[in-house]
Amino acid sequence: MQELSFRKRHRLKSKEVKVLGGRMKEALGFNMLADEPAVDRARGMEMDFLIIDGRVAYLVVDDVPFPSLRTILVRGLDSRWVDVDEGAVRFLANGADCMAPGVTGADPGIAEGDWVYVRDGRHKRPLTTGTAAMSGPQMIIADKGMAIKTLHYVGDRIWDFE
Numbered sequence: 001m002q003e004l005s006f007r008k009r010h011r012l013k014s015k016e017v018k019v020l021g022g023r024m025k026e027a028l029g030f031n032m033l034a035d036e037p038a039v040d041r042a043r044g045m046e047m048d049f050l051i052i053d054g055r056v057a058y059l060v061v062d063d064v065p066f067p068s069l070r071t072i073l074v075r076g077l078d079s080r081w082v083d084v085d086e087g088a089v090r091f092l093a094n095g096a097d098c099m100a101p102g103v104t105g106a107d108p109g110i111a112e113g114d115w116v117y118v119r120d121g122r123h124k125r126p127l128t129t130g131t132a133a134m135s136g137p138q139m140i141i142a143d144k145g146m147a148i149k150t151l152h153y154v155g156d157r158i159w160d161f162e
Contacts, residue, residue, distance in 0.1 A: 004044065008042065009040055009042040011038065017039050021033035023063060027115070028079070032071065036057075039057075041060070050065055055068075057071045059151060066151075069117070069126045069127075069152060069154055073125070080109075080117060081119055082139060083121035084103055084127070087102060092127045093154055095128075095153045095156060097146050100134070100139055110135055113131060114131065116129070116132050126154075127154055128148070130151045133146045
């Protein structure tokens with residue numbers, strides 16, 4: 001696996017963190033950046049990252065920060081979730097996109113294009129993050145097609161970065 005590399009990395013001022021937190025609140029309905037004392041922004045090849053305490057804590061897509069899987073594990077998250085059956089877990093753990101037949105439940109507030117995280121239906125542990133290709137209610141009833149385009153998954157370069 002390729003190591004995660006950055007073109008630039010710098011410490012954000014508190015004003016910049018506040019602006020990013022506002023964008024997160026606007027996009028997701030919550031601001032997880034409000035209490036962070038020191039945040040670094042790193043410019044990667046595909047996207048930017050917010051690094052807190054030496055770990056990638058947020059992915060920055062279109063200048064909006066979204067929590068990484070490790071952040072979701074530590075802090076928990078009760079919205080923007082999609083549950084999958086056990087048959088889908090091994091594919092998602094290898095970075096596959098989430099297909100609709102594997103979806104067993106979803107937050108009804110999810111709209112097409114929203115950032116979401118996929119979790120194991122039994123243990124409720126996060127597996128991947130990505131963008132929804134269909135709404136939450138559609139994911140549950142659809143019997144074919146891609147439900148979520150994966151951005152980050154357990155075991156990828158972002159997960160392994162320290």
